[in-house]
Amino acid sequence: MAAAARRRPETPAQRNFRLIGEAAEIITGWTLVRERLRAAHVPDGEGRCRGCTSQMRSAPLWPCALALVAHAEAPDSAHRVRTSHKAGPV
Known part of the structure; x- marks a missing residue:
């Protein structure tokens, strides 16, 4: 594999941001769970x-x-946010 084709390893901040997004996507339809989390x-x-x-x-x-x-x-796959200036490209 060419060096230019390799992806950089995911940083801990990028991994955490990705996992939070995945968890949010999972509970999107669980309105009671979301409201209880928001209240607590x-x-x-x-x-x-x-x-x-x-x-x-x-x-x-x-x-x-x-x-x-x-x-x-x-x-939204079209809108990707960097978690910090240290996180590097997403």
Whole structure:
């Protein structure tokens, strides 16, 4: 295979973005699940997710992964978004 034809390996940020999109696509028709996720995973006064609780560590900054899934629209293959300037081409 020619060097120009090889794809670069997916970065962790690109993989996470892809997986969140896939999960959002799966639950698109599950309106009750989406609404419950949207209701539970909201920011608190410190900008952390109220729905993500743990006795071992503090809650992640909002939006957490589940909030992203619940609020994501169905992926549009014509419109691809880079997750950060470090992520490289998608």
